Amino acid sequence: MILVVGAKGMLGRDLMTVLPGEHRGVDLEEIDITSPASVRTLLVTLKPRVVVNVAAYTDVDGCEANRDLAFAVNGDGVGHLARVSADIGAKLIQISTDYVFDGGKGSPYREDDPTGPLSVYGRSKLLGEENARLNPDHLIIRTQWLYGLHGKNFVETMLRLATDRTELSVVDDQIGSPTWTVDLANSIRALIDAECRGTYHAANAGFCSWNEFARAIFDESGMAVTVHPMTTTELNRPAPRPLYSTLDCGKLSRDTGFTPQGWREALRSYLSLRS
Numbered sequence: 001m002i003l004v005v006g007a008k009g010m011l012g013r014d015l016m017t018v019l020p021g022e023h024r025g026v027d028l029e030e031i032d033i034t035s036p037a038s039v040r041t042l043l044v045t046l047k048p049r050v051v052v053n054v055a056a057y058t059d060v061d062g063c064e065a066n067r068d069l070a071f072a073v074n075g076d077g078v079g080h081l082a083r084v085s086a087d088i089g090a091k092l093i094q095i096s097t098d099y100v101f102d103g104g105k106g107s108p109y110r111e112d113d114p115t116g117p118l119s120v121y122g123r124s125k126l127l128g129e130e131n132a133r134l135n136p137d138h139l140i141i142r143t144q145w146l147y148g149l150h151g152k153n154f155v156e157t158m159l160r161l162a163t164d165r166t167e168l169s170v171v172d173d174q175i176g177s178p179t180w181t182v183d184l185a186n187s188i189r190a191l192i193d194a195e196c197r198g199t200y201h202a203a204n205a206g207f208c209s210w211n212e213f214a215r216a217i218f219d220e221s222g223m224a225v226t227v228h229p230m231t232t233t234e235l236n237r238p239a240p241r242p243l244y245s246t247l248d249c250g251k252l253s254r255d256t257g258f259t260p261q262g263w264r265e266a267l268r269s270y271l272s273l274r275s
């Protein structure tokens with residue numbers, strides 16, 4: 001049985017629809033990953049063969065103000081899952097982030113590039129990666145810029161803002177790959193089917209700035225909104241972000257035969273489903 005921890009989150013909901021065979025989802029009512037006892041009780045009772053952890057404290061700016069919670073959930077919580085999954089002979093799959101990189105490389109990040117997180121969120125997720133490796137049978141999947149039908153995300157924010165505005169300013173100096181949670185869920189499935197281990201990158205193909213992404217959202221939705229450029233410095237969010245954090249996903253394609261579609265095609269698929 002495949003156990004999805006964090007099954008009520010944005011990625012978790014789509015993953016539950018994509019996974020093959022026997023699988024079960026749990027979220028905070030059934031497991032608190034910050035509690036070693038909670039983790040042990042549930043995993044020993046359910047005896048999954050694979051544990052996919054998509055639970056996390058994902059509010060990047062919130063992590064700056066709530067450092068202890070960030071490390072407890074994103075770092076220590078993964079350690080509890082790693083220890084118990086190893087004890088029961090299960091594989092641990094941990095979802096991680098491009099925010100473990102500093103964004104200074106200037107070309108797509110490969111799995112073995114040096115990390116250098118800038119934010120509390122990034123540092124806590126990097127601790128999660130280190131802790132996932134406590135289970136020798138682990139798979140770490142780094143992804144980025146997620147949006148999906150079942151969570152707060154950039155696409156929904158843009159469409160909501162455009163209901164009463166015809167002009168917006170969006171940062172144009174952060175570059176990455178917007179990634180639809182359904183395509184990420186299919187990447188996770190492909191990595192499970194191919195019995196991959198170690199670290200992989202998975203994101204929709206191609207890259208853009210948040211500003212270009214916003215313009216694509218309005219173009220594809222047939223909305224006349226002018227999107228002005230602004231800088232990350234001008235936006236002045238609490239957590240620093242990597243400026244260039246595109247992920248090289250060649251290893252995913254080579255080892256599974258699965259290549260996620262381009263980000264713009266994925267956006268079209270998403271918009272067609274929500275209308």
Ligand SMILES: NC(=O)c1ccc[n+]([C@@H]2O[C@H](COP(=O)([O-])OP(=O)(O)OC[C@H]3O[C@@H](n4cnc5c(N)ncnc54)[C@H](OP(=O)(O)O)[C@@H]3O)[C@@H](O)[C@H]2O)c1
Nearest residue numbers: 006008009010011032033055056058095097143144145146
């Ligand atoms: N969103 C992105 O852009 C993005 C980018 C890169 C990587 N990721 C990674 O992708 C994964 C999925 O992200 P997502 O956006 O789908 O997250 P999400 O929507 O925030 O879902 C996370 C789920 O985990 C649950 N949770 C929080 N604390 C928990 C705990 N202590 N024990 C058990 N469950 C707990 C949350 O419950 P509550 O809602 O009740 O708190 C929620 O249901 C995460 O690992 C995230 O770090 C996300």
